[in-house]
Amino acid sequence: MARSVNPAQAAVMTGSSLARQKLMDKWAGVLFVLPALIFFMVFTAYPIVYGLFLSLFKINTFNIDDRTFVGLDNFSKVLVSDDFHTALLNTAVFSFFVVTIQTVLSLLLAVAVNQKIRGKTFFRTAFFFPSISSSVVISIIFLWVFNQNGLLNYGLSMFGIHGPTWVDDPKTALPSIMGLNIWTTSGTMMILYLAALQDIPAHLYEAASVDGATPVQRFFRITLPLLTPTTFFVVTLGLIGTFQVFDQAFVISNGSGGPEKSTLTAVFYIYQQAFKESNHMGIAAAGSVVLLAIIMVVTVLQKFLFKTDQEY
């Protein structure tokens, strides 16, 4: 129980006052989670249930109460839609590369700034900084970086490379967004890793050193295994985040998902159905349900993959 009771005080408490105390604690607990619970119910649980409900209807764009029940019709429309397939493929490619690279990168960054190096606080802050900036602002800055005459191509031109029109070329548009996404989120993941790294007891390393383990061995035999729960968390967060990528793709492609649908992500598809098409709100809701199912399946699969039973 969170409430600390002075042992001397506890000794003089009668049985009934102790019971009352316990009840009070219970209510205090409820009271403490109540704001979060209300917030969750109103902004998460209710929309999810309502979304499920809406996915079974054809809905008038201009009047959400004007709807006709169509059963699973919306789902069949979503599942055969070429655009949805494109969007899922784009999202999968995006997720795979971003999650892989950002997980490795953030781990390396965390290990680096966990060393006793000069100015590590600066580096920690600097690496984390992109995470606290608005993704829309960062996307707009990157639009300029990715411009034909932008910073990136200027850098490349110093090596004699003629860079492409990054965000207006179907081959490079999605990788451009991946790059900016990795840059923004790696900092957050680094903080998570950093916290976990500092939780690893120093005596394990000392013991390993005494046994003659090299730094590389110590990293792979001690650090990495003990970080598994964090890695699971980082990968899960990364997957959920990347499956829901929208704002960066929206800004970079200027609301079109182009060029040639190369930046059309699953959430982007849902947005287009909901707001750009007439009477497709139900299809958008069905798309969200499908996406929810995919994210859930992937997360559960992952849980098996990262089965952890280490205790320390």
Add this chain to the structure above:
Amino acid sequence: MSTIKGLRRVSWLAVFSLLVAMLLVACGDATNTAGPAAGGSTATTAAAGGAAMTTAAGGAAMTTAAGGAAMTTAAAGAAMTTAAGGAAMTTAAAGAAMTPNTTVSGNVRISTATSSPEEDAIVDQQLANFAKAYPNIKVQREVIASDYDTKIKTLIAGGNAPDIFYVDSLIAPDYINGKVLEPLNSYADKFKVNLGDFYPNLIKAFTGPDNMAYGLPKDHNTLVMFYNKEMFQKAGITSVPTTIDELKAALTKLKGTMPAGTAPLAADPDLARVLPWVYEYNGGIVAPDGKSSLASGDGFKKGLDFYYGLRKDGLSKKASELGADWAGDALIKEKAAVAFEGGWLIPPLNKTPTKDKVGIAPLPKGDVQATLDFTVAYVMSAKAKDKDATFALLSFLTSESQQRLLSDIGLALPSRSALTDGFVQKFPERKALVDSTTFAKPWQFGPGFGGFADKINPELQSLFSGSKPEDQVIKNIDGLVKGQLQ
């Protein structure tokens, strides 16, 4: 020891905050420079807006992201000096002519897009004038900064529609079909507003199948040819091309004289830029009766052949390939000698030295002369409470005296034919924009086609990038049109 450590920490903090400050300043710069390119829309939407021009219908289509920049009046940023003078003059005139009307009363909520500080100021001015003219009507103004159409749709769906809002020609049929707009004819009779004073093709864009008018156009913009006179001269082009063949010849001449990293023409794969040429070859994309596709027709192919042919021949490049946000931006940056844009290009252009080098001419003629007309109307929500008061404001905003405030600073062309002469007198160099009104076709295809350009453009993009052959692209577009018609 610990003080030294503390000092060190403080100095790191100082260095870091300096970096942050520098970054913030850099961001500020980025958005600021984006501003003019985007047609003056503000802050975060700015950069998006700039590019929106390329994908959107340029000025008018509010369907894309940057609602702000996408309004016809989008452009904004107008020449401030004329703005102030013009506005002051007309306000005085307008104020003097009016006797307050106290018989109409009520509350009106109006939702406007904000594309520029200049336009914002004009709307404020108009509302202030209205408050004087109708002292018993209380007006509440709500500004939607970006993605205007999406937000309006959401407000309507949630039963919280503003009484007056903007609708552009492309999406108007969806709104009319959705029965969310109030027909205005009876109010026009009551308030003695003559719908015939507006350009008929503009009123027609907001007329429903029941022949009722559902919106009063606030302004419009046509697609014309902007060209760099200095570059023309350098290439030895003595007369402005008036036919497609002359245009091709001129662009070919330009190609030889222009430096690397530039192109004679900046042209993006965008339906709103391809369609004028299709119309010039007597083609179309949706039949006028809205029942069949014309994309497989001869005219569509000829128009696309011409537009894409310029690219194949190395005469045109995409704006992005020229390091510009949109074709107009390429012209401003002197990366291209020609761009097909509307009046929204003028305000950002006027902020640069390029303005003195640029001429405006109608689109060169194909088999017939054609172009596109983008227009936006003020409409009344069917659920407006005080409908008389709402119409009073709606008609006031589109009245001659109040429209003059807008057209005087050159944001867009007036939608009332009576204002045209004054506009041309004031801006003689913009005569081509006005003249094009007579042969322009509205940027509109019928109900269900609101997000249509967004569907066609990926096909045009694949044509431009070379990933799909032309006949495949035409077949796909035909399929998309047919799918939409069902």
